[in-house]
Amino acid sequence: xxEKSRRLCWHGMLLFLLGLxxxxxxxxxxxxxxxxxxxxxxxMNGIFLLALAANWSRLRLSAGAEKWALGAVLYGTYANWxxxxxxxxxxxxxxxxxxxxxxxxxxxxxxxxxxxFASVGVTMLLGVSLFLWGLRGxxxxx
Numbered sequence: 001x002x003e004k005s006r007r008l009c010w011h012g013m014l015l016f017l018l019g020l021x022x023x024x025x026x027x028x029x030x031x032x033x034x035x036x037x038x039x040x041x042x043x044m045n046g047i048f049l050l051a052l053a054a055n056w057s058r059l060r061l062s063a064g065a066e067k068w069a070l071g072a073v074l075y076g077t078y079a080n081w082x083x084x085x086x087x088x089x090x091x092x093x094x095x096x097x098x099x100x101x102x103x104x105x106x107x108x109x110x111x112x113x114x115x116x117f118a119s120v121g122v123t124m125l126l127g128v129s130l131f132l133w134g135l136r137g138x139x140x141x142x
Contacts, residue, residue, distance in 0.1 A: 016046030
């Protein structure tokens with residue numbers, strides 16, 4: 001368990017760093033507003049992974065469910081930052097019309113971002129649901 005917490009902590013800090021770097025270059029994106037969203041996604045998802053790392057030892061999950069939960073939250077958090085950054089670079093409006101403003105990408109770009117954000121939604125729902133399920137019942141004795 002401690003190794004998984006340490007791994008989540010490392011990924012949380014890396015994603016936080018990616019968010020900081022994205023904040024430094026967000027004005028260079030064709031859609032700076034979506035660049036700001038990518039910056040915030042990196043920061044918030046990094047903090048989210050740190051919160052999971054701090055509580056991972058409390059989970060009561062089978063080895064398989066734990067593996068799925070870990071994979072889902074890692075994919076979901078990195079993909080959220082990545083697809084938001086890609087949307088800023090493409091200038092797409094897919095699934096984020098408020099952040100897109102008047103920007104619109106090519107149809108294939110809009111499709112890539114739509115599929116990407118949909119995959120993030122599904123995997124984050126899975127990962128968070130498994131984490132919540134793992135916190136059911138009385139806690140572990142430490």
